[in-house]
Amino acid sequence: MNEMGIAIILLCFLATAVIVLWNQRKTRKTMETIENMLDAVMDGSFSESTFDESKLSALETKFAHYLSAAETSSQNVAQEKDRIKSLIADISHQTKTPIANLLIYSELLMEEDLLASVKANVDAICKQSEKLRFLIDSLVKLSRLENGIISLSPQLTALQPLLQGIAEQYAAKAAEKELSLHLHDTDISAIFDSKWTAEALANIIDNAIKYTEYGTITISAVNYEMFARIDISDTGTGISESEQSKIFTRFYRSKVVPEQEGVGIGLYLARQIISDEGGYIKVTSVPGKGSTFSIFLPK
Numbered sequence: 001m002n003e004m005g006i007a008i009i010l011l012c013f014l015a016t017a018v019i020v021l022w023n024q025r026k027t028r029k030t031m032e033t034i035e036n037m038l039d040a041v042m043d044g045s046f047s048e049s050t051f052d053e054s055k056l057s058a059l060e061t062k063f064a065h066y067l068s069a070a071e072t073s074s075q076n077v078a079q080e081k082d083r084i085k086s087l088i089a090d091i092s093h094q095t096k097t098p099i100a101n102l103l104i105y106s107e108l109l110m111e112e113d114l115l116a117s118v119k120a121n122v123d124a125i126c127k128q129s130e131k132l133r134f135l136i137d138s139l140v141k142l143s144r145l146e147n148g149i150i151s152l153s154p155q156l157t158a159l160q161p162l163l164q165g166i167a168e169q170y171a172a173k174a175a176e177k178e179l180s181l182h183l184h185d186t187d188i189s190a191i192f193d194s195k196w197t198a199e200a201l202a203n204i205i206d207n208a209i210k211y212t213e214y215g216t217i218t219i220s221a222v223n224y225e226m227f228a229r230i231d232i233s234d235t236g237t238g239i240s241e242s243e244q245s246k247i248f249t250r251f252y253r254s255k256v257v258p259e260q261e262g263v264g265i266g267l268y269l270a271r272q273i274i275s276d277e278g279g280y281i282k283v284t285s286v287p288g289k290g291s292t293f294s295i296f297l298p299k
Contacts, residue, residue, distance in 0.1 A: 010067065025290065050230035059273040071168040091136065091139075099132055099133045102125065103133070106122055106123075110122055110123065132179070132298075138269055154191045154192050154298075156191050156299075157192060158189045159190060162194060162198060163183055164183065165184070167181060167183040167219060168204070176216055178214070181217045183220075184219065186220070188223045190299050192277050197273065199269070200270035203267060203270045204267070205217065206266065208232055208233075209234075213237075215290070218289050219231070219232075221243065225283070225299075226299075227297060232292070233291070234290045237288065237291040238285045238290055239254070240285075244283050249263060250268045274295055279296045
């Protein structure tokens with residue numbers, strides 16, 4: 001190979017190296033631009049710039065348009081959340097007094113010497129007012145959770161005080177139906193928000209009492225390496241396998257017990273609370289023999 005051939009080969013290698021280095025520099029510059037754009041979006045200072053017509057710069061332009069749209073969408077979501085917060089506050093404030101008055105006047109009327117038919121109507125008004133109050137309270141709580149207005153604060157806490165408080169809260173209601181409410185003591189701890197976990201468990205136990213005509217409601221806890229499991233078992237009507245996947249959906253009401261009072265939001269709210277704590281709920285049930293709701297809380 002003569003000197004001319006060697007020189008041409010060297011020039012080709014040199015040109016290739018220059019092109020590779022130039023492309024690497026261009027790509028690095030583009031990536032740095034995109035990274036700066038992302039940083040600007042994250043700190044809220046992003047504004048679109050003018051780019052040239054090269055392929056890589058065209059990508060930068062499209063990405064800039066996407067980020068602008070994303071930032072606008074994020075601002076719209078924030079504004080919508082603010083409107084929801086205001087609406088929730090208005091609903092809670094404006095309905096609290098009228099519903100309370102309905103309940104008070106209904107109870108006062110029930111103390112009067114009324115005809116049986118009139119007393120039945122007053123009792124219906126009282127029950128429906130109570131149902132409306134429960135529904136509004138539940139929807140307000142749920143909306144606050146879903147929109148981040150209320151945030152849970154899970155901490156490592158002993159389960160016994162939580163379960164003891166729930167058992168004491170519902171002892172009288174169980175006794176009214178001549179049901180036995182039994183709590184197994186435990187020394188297990190788990191990570192949960194005491195106030196909101198109590199809310200979730202209360203909804204489950206309230207349902208257990210409601211759908212149990214005779215027998216026992218049992219509360220117990222089981223220890224695992226990663227989770228603590230709370231079992232709430234009853235000897236009630238049970239839940240068919242086809243319905244077990246539906247009972248945690250919003251406003252679901254079983255056709256098997258249409259005569260029972262309820263709005264179909266208690267279990268949905270319970271699942272939302274437990275899920276936000278990093279746990280989950282499952283149900284096992286045999287129709288006619290009762291149900292067990294198992295709440296798994298992280299440890």
